[in-house]
Structure formats: structure tokens, C-alpha cells
Amino acid sequence: MTIKVDRESGAGTGLSGLSLPRPLRVILSVIVTVGLTFLGLLFVTFIIGRVVPIDPVLAIVGDRAPEHVIERVRQELGLDLPLYEQFAIYVWNVLQGDLGNSVLTANPVLEDIKRVFPATLELATVATLLGVLLGVPMGVLAAVYQGRWPDQVIRVVGLLGYSIPVFWLGLMGLLLFYATLDWVPGPGRLNFVYDGFIDPVTGVMLIDAAMAGEWDIFWNAASHLILPASILGYFSLAYISRMTRSFMLEQLSQEYITTARVKGVKEWRVIWVHALGNVRVPLVTVIALSYANLLEGSVLTEIVFAWPGLGFYLTQSLLNADMNAVLGATMVVGAVFIGINLLSDVLYRVLDPRAR
Amino acid sequence: MTSQAQQAESEGLRPWLLSSSPKSRGQARLGRAYIGWLAFRSNALAMIGLGIVVTLVVVAIFAPLIAPYDPNAQILADRLQFFSAQHWFGTDELGRDILSRIIHGARLTLYIVVLVAVIAAPIGLLVGTTAGYLGGWVDAVLMRITDIFLAFPKLVLALALVSALGPGIENAIIAIAITSWPPYARIARAETITIRNSDFISAVRLQGAGRLRIIWSHIVPLCTSSLIVRVTLDMAGIILIAAGLGFLGLGAQPPLPEWGAMISSGRKVLLDQWWVATVPGIAIFIVSLGFNLLGDGLRDVLDPKSGGQG
Amino acid sequence: MAAPLLTVEDLRVDFPTRKGLVQAVRGISFSLGREKLGIVGESGSGKSMTGRSILRLVSAPGQVTAKRLEFDGIDLQRASEAQMRDIRGERISMVMQDPKFSLNPVMRVGEQIAEAYRTHQKVPRDEARRRALDMLAAVRIRDPERVYRAYPHEVSGGMGQRIMIAMMLIPDPDLLIADEPTSALDVTVQLQVLAILDDLVTQRGMGLIFISHDLNLVASFCDRVVIMYAGRIMEICDAKNLAAAQHPYTRGLLSCLPKIDGDGSDLPVLRRDPAWLEHGL
Numbered sequence: 001m002t003i004k005v006d007r008e009s010g011a012g013t014g015l016s017g018l019s020l021p022r023p024l025r026v027i028l029s030v031i032v033t034v035g036l037t038f039l040g041l042l043f044v045t046f047i048i049g050r051v052v053p054i055d056p057v058l059a060i061v062g063d064r065a066p067e068h069v070i071e072r073v074r075q076e077l078g079l080d081l082p083l084y085e086q087f088a089i090y091v092w093n094v095l096q097g098d099l100g101n102s103v104l105t106a107n108p109v110l111e112d113i114k115r116v117f118p119a120t121l122e123l124a125t126v127a128t129l130l131g132v133l134l135g136v137p138m139g140v141l142a143a144v145y146q147g148r149w150p151d152q153v154i155r156v157v158g159l160l161g162y163s164i165p166v167f168w169l170g171l172m173g174l175l176l177f178y179a180t181l182d183w184v185p186g187p188g189r190l191n192f193v194y195d196g197f198i199d200p201v202t203g204v205m206l207i208d209a210a211m212a213g214e215w216d217i218f219w220n221a222a223s224h225l226i227l228p229a230s231i232l233g234y235f236s237l238a239y240i241s242r243m244t245r246s247f248m249l250e251q252l253s254q255e256y257i258t259t260a261r262v263k264g265v266k267e268w269r270v271i272w273v274h275a276l277g278n279v280r281v282p283l284v285t286v287i288a289l290s291y292a293n294l295l296e297g298s299v300l301t302e303i304v305f306a307w308p309g310l311g312f313y314l315t316q317s318l319l320n321a322d323m324n325a326v327l328g329a330t331m332v333v334g335a336v337f338i339g340i341n342l343l344s345d346v347l348y349r350v351l352d353p354r355a356r
Numbered sequence: 357m358t359s360q361a362q363q364a365e366s367e368g369l370r371p372w373l374l375s376s377s378p379k380s381r382g383q384a385r386l387g388r389a390y391i392g393w394l395a396f397r398s399n400a401l402a403m404i405g406l407g408i409v410v411t412l413v414v415v416a417i418f419a420p421l422i423a424p425y426d427p428n429a430q431i432l433a434d435r436l437q438f439f440s441a442q443h444w445f446g447t448d449e450l451g452r453d454i455l456s457r458i459i460h461g462a463r464l465t466l467y468i469v470v471l472v473a474v475i476a477a478p479i480g481l482l483v484g485t486t487a488g489y490l491g492g493w494v495d496a497v498l499m500r501i502t503d504i505f506l507a508f509p510k511l512v513l514a515l516a517l518v519s520a521l522g523p524g525i526e527n528a529i530i531a532i533a534i535t536s537w538p539p540y541a542r543i544a545r546a547e548t549i550t551i552r553n554s555d556f557i558s559a560v561r562l563q564g565a566g567r568l569r570i571i572w573s574h575i576v577p578l579c580t581s582s583l584i585v586r587v588t589l590d591m592a593g594i595i596l597i598a599a600g601l602g603f604l605g606l607g608a609q610p611p612l613p614e615w616g617a618m619i620s621s622g623r624k625v626l627l628d629q630w631w632v633a634t635v636p637g638i639a640i641f642i643v644s645l646g647f648n649l650l651g652d653g654l655r656d657v658l659d660p661k662s663g664g665q666g
Numbered sequence: 667m668a669a670p671l672l673t674v675e676d677l678r679v680d681f682p683t684r685k686g687l688v689q690a691v692r693g694i695s696f697s698l699g700r701e702k703l704g705i706v707g708e709s710g711s712g713k714s715m716t717g718r719s720i721l722r723l724v725s726a727p728g729q730v731t732a733k734r735l736e737f738d739g740i741d742l743q744r745a746s747e748a749q750m751r752d753i754r755g756e757r758i759s760m761v762m763q764d765p766k767f768s769l770n771p772v773m774r775v776g777e778q779i780a781e782a783y784r785t786h787q788k789v790p791r792d793e794a795r796r797r798a799l800d801m802l803a804a805v806r807i808r809d810p811e812r813v814y815r816a817y818p819h820e821v822s823g824g825m826g827q828r829i830m831i832a833m834m835l836i837p838d839p840d841l842l843i844a845d846e847p848t849s850a851l852d853v854t855v856q857l858q859v860l861a862i863l864d865d866l867v868t869q870r871g872m873g874l875i876f877i878s879h880d881l882n883l884v885a886s887f888c889d890r891v892v893i894m895y896a897g898r899i900m901e902i903c904d905a906k907n908l909a910a911a912q913h914p915y916t917r918g919l920l921s922c923l924p925k926i927d928g929d930g931s932d933l934p935v936l937r938r939d940p941a942w943l944e945h946g947l
Contacts, residue, residue: 036504037500037507041507041508162644162648163645164641164644165603165644167603167616167619171637172637174626255767256767259768259769259830261754262754262759263781263785263833264754264755264756264782264785264837266785274770278771292509296510300511300603300604303604314512318519318604319605321519323519323520329512330515334507334508352772354771354817
């Protein structure tokens with residue numbers, strides 16, 4: 001599930017020949033790169049949309065419609081145009097925010113996505129926070145105690161995270177903490193008695209409830225969130241701690257660490273300020289990737305916990321052959337992925353003095 | 357029998373393999389493999405991983421002989437039974453023996469990972485070595501395409517593809533393969549670029565070798581070891597995604613005993629008959645753990661420079 | 667000479683490996699006052715390990731043992747880790763080979779110098795800053811304010827090494843170990859950096875251990891010279907008497923040096939006698 005971010009990706013876009021000031025050239029090449037990637041993304045969703053075995057015309061007019069009706073609908077849908085024109089129209093519509101209508105909900109797909117996305121965002125954000133707050137210190141500890149028992153324990157925790165199916169762990173979590181121990185409420189985002197009490201402002205339940213001062217609802221939402229977020233957070237932790245460990249090991253063998261020790265700097269400062277200060281830079285990329293991957297991992301988690309987010313929406317649409325919704329959701333997830341990668345690239349430049 | 361082999365007979369195989377002055381290319385290769393094996397063997401976790409994977413293969417091959425029941429035989433009177441001497445892992449909602457279904461499911465799991473690897477790895481290798489060796493605009497175009505595929509989260513792209521192709525195990529395999537090749541292309545490209553600039557490639561070029569020949573017989577073999585490591589490590593991920601698709605009902609279709617689909621059907625009775633969903637999950641976990649351990653061990657032997665990075 | 671600053675007796679550094687024990691330093695003894703002592707040897711002769719074991723910074727598998735390892739009356743082998751931290755930087759410090767690697771790349775150089783001071787002196791931040799700026803001026807950096815704010819990748823190698831010297835001298839230590847401090851620099855810059863090092867060490871009346879592979883440099887720069895080979899000391903002699911050195915290894919090294927007024931014939935190849943491994947000084 002990892003992606004190596006190519007730092008020199010701007011080099012391949014053929015802009016190096018232009019005589020522009022460096023910062024401008026960097027920005028331009030980033031724009032071109034992101035633009036091309038996004039266009040490619042649209043092309044892939046477009047192609048997937050065309051290879052669907054269901055004929056969209058027959059789906060509308062039915063099998064027995066006369067030839068001229070089929071032809072008329074085909075023209076109305078723009079399906080008689082050459083493929084590249086259809087693609088241009090598709091891109092144009094997407095840029096306007098028009099992803100078509102969902103067959104299942106009869107709403108514009110973009111509206112649906114705006115409604116469900118905050119739930120996924122809430123889940124993935126809390127999970128990433130858990131993963132970072134626990135994973136980074138664990139990775140540091142593992143590196144400092146390399147080969148000794150803390151390292152072994154953390155290694156096993158990480159390996160399990162790479163090997164357990166997320167949906168199964170979710171089910172086991174429900175079985176243990178909900179059905180057996182009754183520590184957490186069951187699936188869903190909120191107890192049904194609170195349904196409709198809160199007007200969605202941001203769509204993020206914790207924030208909306210806190211803003212409305214409805215602390216009962218806030219705690220209820222938090223108790224629903226804790227299990228799915230912990231389960232997703234565990235996978236994030238496995239990845240982040242493993243990467244932190246290997247980055248830390250690399251840094252701890254560097255000469256400047258010896259310099260700090262020669263100066264008489266305390267060991268905690270050597271580790272947490274000097275070494276981690278250098279690990280911070282590649283770690284940002286790892287955390288961003290893990291965040292983006294959680295948006296994906298949440299598809300299965302949302303199903304298990306009946307969490308009304310993007311993954312849940314995507315799967316429901318999928319099972320009902322609601323292609324507009326499927327492609328819209330896929331495209332949005334891809335766009336978020338690109339956005340997060342871009343953000344991590346920008347952060348990388350800000351955090352690393354050498355990249356400025 | 358050749359003279360070298362005779363020599364090996366008389367002096368024992370071990371010193372022949374460990375000889376620091378091998379007399380033939382074959383001996384050098386075998387010697388290297390043997391040294392790698394010695395390093396691998398000393399890694400207990402890697403050996404456990406190898407054991408799990410070998411067990412998976414054996415179980416998959418001999419599934420009909422090992423399984424106590426027909427995986428699809430429904431005995432409705434015996435449905436949802438707990439562990440017993442007759443049904444070690446109980447029975448599912450249609451009274452099918454869960455152990456037998458797990459054993460037959462090993463076939464499907466192996467079928468999926470092997471096919472995905474066989475499709476995705478060569479595509480990645482081809483794209484990566486071509487891009488890396490030729491450079492210039494070919495590189496730019498191929499890597500841009502790779503980036504586009506990397507811009508999709510694997511599972512979501514696989515979901516979209518399966519929804520277009522229709523559910524089923526073959527389509528799931530195609531979808532996973534399409535989402536799996538880009539990291540291989542990246543690795544192969546990076547390796548190729550370092551190899552391309554080395555002196556021995558210049559020497560081969562001076563001898564008049566064509567581009568295709570250089571790529572095929574000099575660069576591809578050198579990329580394979582790091583690629584094998586990466587593919588092995590990815591097997592666990594492939595198993596998890598395939599299980600995820602099965603769980604969503606988009607992978608293998610009933611009545612195929614695919615583990616993810618088995619969890620999905622066990623989910624309906626999770627609170628009362630927990631074992632129906634639990635057992636296949638443990639099977640998935642053990643097998644992907646096996647591939648992870650094996651991959652880690654192989655990486656330490658074949659590709660030590662990449663360290664512990666995931 | 668008064669009581670020596672540093673006494674080393676039968677120092678050994680071992681690295682256990684899969685193939686057996688590798689002995690990097692095999693029982694060496696020397697002592698040092700407030701003087702400039704050069705340690706010369708080929709790469710792998712154990713000279714750097716000697717420097718690091720004085721600071722107890724030989725890392726993990728390496729094991730350091732000695733009959734006596736004493737600095738200013740303190741037994742360095744028995745000192746607690748906290749005592750060692752007080753000694754490091756404040757009493758003994760070390761300049762390393764290449765400022766490209768020995769400076770923290772994501773910390774401003776001024777902050778790194780100030781940190782060296784604040785580790786040992788409880789002073790406010792701006793006091794440490796002022797001190798660091800003074801120290802940068804003392805290593806003849808023309809625009810200390812600008813350099814203070816710079817990151818290591820923004821300064822040249824010579825400047826980096828001057829920063830390193832400033833950082834290591836700011837707590838005013840009694841002993842400085844300079845581990846090949848000029849090997850990574852251009853020849854023209856080497857002399858500048860050496861001159862700065864020489865001035866500061868002489869001014870402050872410190873002891874200096876100057877580790878190098880460059881026999882000429884050490885002979886012109888130091889008071890005494892220790893010649894090391896394969897983890898053992900071959901010979902210790904006054905720098906000015908180096909030409910009269912007795913040991914065949916030293917003689918061999920000297921005869922390998924090209925001379926401007928030489929006759930242009932081939933230089934001899936250094937002959938190494940395995941017996942030297944057994945009998946160090």
C-alpha cells in the first residue's frame with residue numbers, strides 16, 4: 001500500500017528548458033504535473049464508465065424501444081459523438097462540478113459526496129491522529145532499542161498490522177467490545193434517538209455537536225467513533241511505526257549525532273530533537289500517505305461499522321450498478337489522493353531547509 | 357558426469373558451493389544461492405514464513421485429498437455447529453464443513469496471488485526498464501502513466517474496475533493486477549537507471565549490443581531480485597485486497613469457498629455463531645503473515661540495501 | 667612537565683564480529699599535557715578509535731578496555747554516563763572530519779553552536795546567542811550574524827569546519843581532539859583552518875590531539891608525534907626530531923614522502939613487517 005513519492009517528478013515534464021526563475025518553475029511544473037495526473041485520472045474513470053457492460057441507452061428506454069427512440073436518446077446522451085469529444089465533454093462537466101445524477105438517491109452525485117465525505121474525513125483524521133501519536137514514539141523507541149525487546153514487540157505489532165484483514169478485525173472488535181464486553185455502542189455514527197438533532201454545518205459530527213453545545217451528542221458520537229477509529233488507527237500505526245523506525249536507524253548512525261554527543265547533549269535531546277528533527281521530513285510524506293490510505297481502508301471499515309461515509313456510499317452504489325455514483329466517488333477519492341500528495345510535497349519543501 | 361561434478365562428489369558439496377574461486381558460472385551462481393540460503397536459514401521468522409507458504413501450496417495442491425468433506429456439500433440439519441470431532445472448525449449457515457472450505461479456499465488464494473503476480477510483475481518490469489533505459493520523453497510518458505495509476509487508492513480502483521467488468525474471481529484478478537504493477541515499474545526504473553550508468557553496460561554497448569538485448573539480457577536479470585522481494589511482500593496485500601473484494605461480494609462468487617466471502621456470510625451470524633466469520637479470518641491472517649515474513653527474510657538476503665523500509 | 671592532563675595505558679578496542687574478534691586498537695599507552703600531540707597512521711590503524719574511546723563514544727558492538735584511562739584525575743572508565751556528559755564538550759571535545767556530515771542539516775548553525783554552550787552553562791538564550799556570535803568572529807568569520815542564521819548546506823566546507831571548531835571550543839574545553847579536521851577540505855583552505863585551530867589552542871593553553879594521516883602536516887603542527895600501525899604505537903618522538911626517528915615503519919613512511927629537491931627517481935614502496943603487529947611500544 002505504499003507509494004514512493006518521486007521528488008524530481010517535475011523534471012520529467014519538459015519545463016527545465018524554459019528560462020524562468022526557479023520558484024516559478026517549480027510551481028509551474030507542479031501545476032502541470034498535478035493537472036496531467038488529474039486528467040489521467042479522469043481518463044481512467046471515463047474509460048471504466050465506457051466499458052460497463054450495461055448499455056446506458058437501453059437502461060433508459062428499455063429493451064423493446066423502437067430504433068428511432070434509441071437513436072434519439074443516444075444523441076441526447078452524446079453517445080453518437082467520437083470518443084475524444086465525449087471525453088472532452090466529460091472533463092468539462094467534471095470541472096463544472098457536474099458528476100451526473102445518482103440513480104439510487106436521485107441526487108446529483110456531487111451533492112451526495114458532499115454529504116457523506118465529512119463522515120469519512122472524521123474517521124480517517126481521528127485514526128491518523130491515533131496512528132501518529134502512538135506510531136511515531138513507538139518507531140523511535142524501536143530504533144533506540146534496536147534488537148532488544150521493545151523493538152521485537154513493536155515489530156510484531158507492525159507485522160500483525162500488515163497481515164490482518166481490516167474488515168475482519170472490525171468484526172472481531174464488534175464481537176469483543178460491543179457484543180461481549182459492551183464497552184462501546186454498536187455500528188452507526190450516532191445513537192438513533194439523537195438522529196436529526198444536529199444540523200450539519202461542517203458535517204463532522206464531533207465539531208457540529210461541540211459547536212451546538214450538545215455535549216450529550218458529542219460524547220455519543222465520540223463513543224461510536226472510538227472503535228472504528230482505533231481499528232483504522234492500528235493500521236496507520238503499523239505503517240508509521242515501521243517507517244519511523246527505519247528512518248531513525250538511518251539518522252542515528254549519522255555523524256552529526258556523534259557531534260551532538262561530543263557536545264555533551266543529553267541523550268533524550270539527541271534522539272528527540274536532533275535525530276527526530278531530521279526524520280520529520282520524510283515522515284511527513286509517510287503520514288500523508290497513511291492518511292490517504294486510510295481513506296481507502298475506510299471503505300471496508302465503513303461497511304463493517306455501517307458508517308455513512310464515502311466508502312459506504314461507494315459500495316452501496318456499486319452493488320446497485322449506480323455507475324455515476326461509483327465513478328464520481330472513485331474520482332473524488334483519487335483527487336483527494338493527489339491533493340494529499342501535493343500537500344506533502346509542499347510541506348516537505350517547507351520543512352527541509354535543503355529543499356527550499 | 358562432468359569433472360567438476362566429480363570433484364564436488366569427492367570433496368563434498370558444501371566446500372564446492374562455498375568455494376571462493378568458482379570454476380564456472382553455474383558454480384558461482386549455485387554458490388551464491390547457497391550462501392543466501394544459509395543467511396535465510398538462520399532467520400527463524402523467515403523460516404516460519406517459508407513454512408506457512410509451503411504449507412499453503414501443499415494444502416492447495418492436495419485439497420481434495422486432505423479435506424474431510426466436499427466443500428459444497430450442504431447438510432442443512434447440521435448447520436451452524438460449533439467445533440466438534442466431526443467438524444473441527446464447525447459448520448456454516450448451509451451446514452457445510454468450514455475446515456473443508458478453508459482447505460479448498462487455499463486453492464483460490466494461491467490462484468489469485470500467483471495470477472496477479474504473473475500478470476503485474478512483468479508489466480511493471482517491462483514499463484520500468486524501458487522507461488529507465490531509454491529515458492527522455494519515453495520515460496516521462498511512462499512514468500506519468502504510472503503516477504496516474506498510483507494516484508488511485510488500490511482498493512477503490514479495483515472496486516471501480518470490478519464494477520465495470522462485473523463481479524467474479526477472474527475480473528477481481530484482472531482488477532488487482534491493474535492496480536498492482538505501478539510500484540514494480542517504479543522499482544525497476546530506479547534500478548535500471550543505476551545499472552544503465554555502470555561501466556559494464558557501457559562495455560556491452562561498445563561491443564555493439566542493441567538496446568533490446570541490453571535491456572533483456574543485462575538489465576532485467578539484475579532488477580529481478582529486488583522485484584521478487586517486492587512481489588513477495590505485496591502478496592500479503594494482494595491477499596488482503598482479494599479478501600476485501602470477496603467480503604464485498606465482488607470477488608469470487610458463491611458457492612466458491614473464498615475466505616473473504618466466507619467472512620461476509622459469517623458476518624450475518626457473528627453475534628451468535630462467532631466462529632463462522634472468525635476461522636476464515638484467521639486463515640487469511642496466517643497466510644498473509646507467512647508472505648510478510650518470507651518477504652522480509654528474502655529482502656534481508658537479496659536486497660540488503662533497502663533496509664527495513666516498507 | 668606537571669601531572670599529565672590525560673593518561674592512557676594499555677587501551678584496547680575490540681569489535682566482536684561473526685568471523686571473530688577484530689582488534690582495532692591493541693594496547694596502546696601514551697600521556698598528554700597541555701601540548702599538541704599528533705597521532706599519525708594509515709587508515710584502519712586505529713587512530714580515530716583512540717580519539718573516540720577517550721570520549722567513550724565507541725558505539726555498540728565495540729568494546730573499550732584499558733588499564734588506565736584518566737583525564738585530569740578522573741577515571742574515564744568508571745565515570746557515570748552523567749559525569750561523561752559533563753566532561754564531553756565542557757572538558758574534552760572533538761572536531762570531526764567532514765562538516766558536511768558532522769553538522770545537523772536541519773538546524774541553523776548558530777543554534778548548534780549556542781546549544782553547545784547552553785548544554786553546560788545555564789544562561790538565557792540571547793546570552794548564548796551573543797557568545798556564539800563572538801565565537802564565530804573568533805574563528806574569523808566575517809559576517810557572524812548571517813552565518814548564525816545559515817543552514818549547514820549553505821556554507822562552504824572551510825566555513826563549515828570553522829563553525830565546527832567554534833562549536834567545540836565555545837565551552838572552553840581543556841582538551842580538543844581533532845580527528846582529521848582538514849582532510850575533507852581543499853588544500854588552500856586547509857592552511858587557513860589549521861592556522862585558526864593553532865591560534866585558538868595556543869591562546870587558551872589547551873591540550874590537543876591531532877589525528878591525521880599526513881606526516882608532514884603533523885610534524886610541522888604538533889609538539890610530539892605518535893606513529894600508529896595496525897592498532898599499535900610504533901614510535902613516539904618529538905616532532906622536531908622526526909627526521910631522526912628510529913623505527914623502520916616511521917623511516918619507511920618518511921622515505922615515501924616526495925621531496926621537491928629529490929632526484930625524481932621512483933619513491934620506495936612501504937614495507938610492512940608482520941612482526942610489528944606483535945611488538946608495539
